[in-house]
Amino acid sequence: MFSVVVPGRPCLTDIIAIDSQPNGQATKFAFTIPLTPSLSDIVVFFLPGTTLPPNTGAAIYAQLPDPNTGAPSNFRFIGALANEKPSGIFTVRPPGSAMHRSEAEEEDEMLDEAGAAAAGVLTLGISIEEAQNIAPQLAALEAERPSGQMSTALVTQAAGQRQISTKVLAQRIIGNAFNFLASFAENDKGQDVVPLKSFHNWWAKFERRIELDPTFLEREDPTANV
Numbered sequence: 001m002f003s004v005v006v007p008g009r010p011c012l013t014d015i016i017a018i019d020s021q022p023n024g025q026a027t028k029f030a031f032t033i034p035l036t037p038s039l040s041d042i043v044v045f046f047l048p049g050t051t052l053p054p055n056t057g058a059a060i061y062a063q064l065p066d067p068n069t070g071a072p073s074n075f076r077f078i079g080a081l082a083n084e085k086p087s088g089i090f091t092v093r094p095p096g097s098a099m100h101r102s103e104a105e106e107e108d109e110m111l112d113e114a115g116a117a118a119a120g121v122l123t124l125g126i127s128i129e130e131a132q133n134i135a136p137q138l139a140a141l142e143a144e145r146p147s148g149q150m151s152t153a154l155v156t157q158a159a160g161q162r163q164i165s166t167k168v169l170a171q172r173i174i175g176n177a178f179n180f181l182a183s184f185a186e187n188d189k190g191q192d193v194v195p196l197k198s199f200h201n202w203w204a205k206f207e208r209r210i211e212l213d214p215t216f217l218e219r220e221d222p223t224a225n226v
Contacts, residue, residue: 041090
């Protein structure tokens with residue numbers, strides 16, 4: 001249902017269902033992500049064809065090792081996805097962990113994190129929950145975010161620009177991927193097959209395009225190849 005991208009690493013799809021149900025409809029999942037090399041932001045997105053039940057969302061939680069003991073800390077809510085927002089960029093470090101610190105303090109923190117990362121992993125939990133239960137957590141998270149900090153949305157909205165719906169934005173992302181990947185399709189027993197490496201290449205180019213031009217999907221010709 002879900003995939004994760006850590007900048008500079010291959011796309012992750014090795015998700016684990018935590019609460020396997022008799023009907024096969026699990027609601028809690030987890031990724032384990034090595035903390036070496038260090039990371040601070042990740043991308044989480046729905047795989048094609050994924051649709052959540054009505055009035056639900058995918059709450060996302062991060063569990064980091066304690067920098068002093070190395071033992072797992074408590075899970076911390078870092079954001080959510082929904083059918084209307086099928087992808088996002090999320091910060092896994094605690095709020096304010098890199099703010100208002102001297103150079104010496106930041107160096108000490110980097111050394112602490114390096115020691116924890118050597119033997120630790122980030123556990124990313126994804127839980128399908130009622131939207132009404134996720135909303136208060138999102139409000140609290142928004143209140144923690146410093147003024148002026150970027151939103152967790154995959155593509156931010158430029159000030160004063162015409163807004164488009166999340167559904168249209170998702171369709172344009174999928175269309176962009178389809179146009180790029182179609183040229184790499186190979187016929188295998190009557191079925192079109194695209195190498196996973198081609199998807200990795202598309203994602204790398206898509207990320208660079210977003211960094212250079214965050215609003216390109218909102219313009220008139222969003223289906224052009226990356």
